[in-house]
Amino acid sequence: MSANATRAVGVDIGGTGIKGAVVDLSTGELLTDRIKVPTPRGAEPDDVLGAVREVLQRLEVSDAADVPLGVAFPAIVKNGRTLSAANVSDSWIDFEAETFFENGLGRQIHFANDADVAGVAEMRYGAAQGRDGLVILTTLGTGIGSAMIYNGVLIPNSELGHVHRAKHGKDAEAWAAYSAMERDELSWPEWAERLQWYYSHIEFLFSPDLFIVGGGVSKHSDKFLPLLDLKTDIVPAVHRNNAGIIGAAALALAGERRGILDDTTEDLADRTAH
Template identity: 45%
Template structure:
C-alpha cells in the first residue's frame, strides 16, 4: 500500500509476539487486519529487528511507522529491556529498524504508546491536567499525559513502596504469587495509586492490562481521591499509540 493521508502503521513489540496494523489517525480504528509474528527466542536485537521489519513489510506501506518497545527509549536508543535480551541495552532501534523501513519512523515505550492511545482516542480524550495510565499485569506500566501531551518514560511502576519495587507489590501478578484474595491485592493496588497521587496529583487514573477484563472482581475496592476509568484500547493500545506517535512526529517535522 502506498502512503495514505491520515493513516499510519503501528507496531507493538511484546515479549511473546510482535504485531502491527494500519491505523486511521482520525478515529484510532484499525483499517487493516492485525499481523503478528512470534518474538524470536532469544530476543536478540538483530533477530527482533528482522521480525519488526518483516511485520512492516507485510503491509507494503510507505507512510509513517511507530514502534512500541517494552522498555525505556530515548532518541531511538533502548535503555531498559526487562522482558527481552540484555543485549538490547544501548541498542539503537533507529539504526536496527528505522533505516530499513520505507517511511519515517519513531520509537517509544510501550506503556507510553498505550497512554497516547487513551489520550487521543480513548478514556482520557479531552481531559485537561495530568492523566496517569497504569497497566496492571506481570509488571506495572505507566504513562503520564499532561494536557494531552505525553511526558515519556515515566516508569512509575518501579517506585520504591514500603521497601519494595512497586510492581512486585501491586502488579496483578503479585496477587497470584502471594496467594492474595482480590480484596487483599486491591488494598496494595490502592496504596500504590495513593502514593502516585501524592507525587503528581493527577486528574484521572486510566487503568489497563488484562485484569481490566474482569473489573467486577476488584475495581470496587479501589477508592483513591482521583477518579478511575478503565482503558478502552486494551488489545490494540500499543499499535494505536505507536501509530499516533509516528504521525505526530511527522507533523512536527
C-alpha cells in the same frame, strides 16, 4: 513521511509476541486485521527486526514508505535509543534502536516506550479523550507500566512501577502488579489492598486528574476498581490489547513527537496557561 497522513502502521513489540496493524489516525480504528507473530527466542535486535519485517509484509505495507510507522517497545526510550530491556535481550540496553530499524527497513520510524504509547491511545481515542490536566495511565501485568500526559502532552518514560515500598523492600510492581496477585494467590479484595497503597501513593505524589488502568486484567476492572478509595477518578482503559498498536501509530508522524493532540504550538501554550 507525510505530515498529512490519514493512516499509519503501529507495531507493538512484546516479550512473547509482536503485533501490528494499519490504523486510521482520525478515529484510532484498525483498518486491517491485527497481525501477530511470536517474538524470536532471545529477542536479539536482528531477530526482532526480521519479525517486524514479517509483520509489515503480511500487512502489505513493506514498501509503503508514505505510510508512517511507529513502534512500541518494552524499554525506556530516549531520542530513539533504548536504555533498558524488559523481557528482551540485554543487547537492547543503550542501543540505537530507531536508527537500527530505519536502516533495516529503509524507512523513517518512531520508537517509543510501550506504556507511553498506550497512554497516547487512551488520550487521543479512548478513556481520556478530551480530558485536560494530568492523566496517568498504568498497565497492570507482569510489571506496572505507566504513562503521564499533561494537557495533551506526553511526559515520556515515567516508570512509576518502580517507586519503592520501604516496608517490604520491594518496588511497587513486585508488590502490586497483576503478576504479584497470581504469584501470591491473592483474592481480588486482597490484591485491591495492595493497589490501594499504590494508587494512594501515586495520587499523593502527583495529584492527577484521572487514573486509567490498562493491561489485560482491565477487562476484570469491576472486580477491583470499585474496592479502591481515591480522590481521583479511576477508570479502565478502552483499547486494552490494541493500545500499543494504536498509540504507536499515533506517534508515528514526526510532528507527533512533541505532543499527541492536533493543536498548534500556540494552542498547546494556551491550554497549559489555563
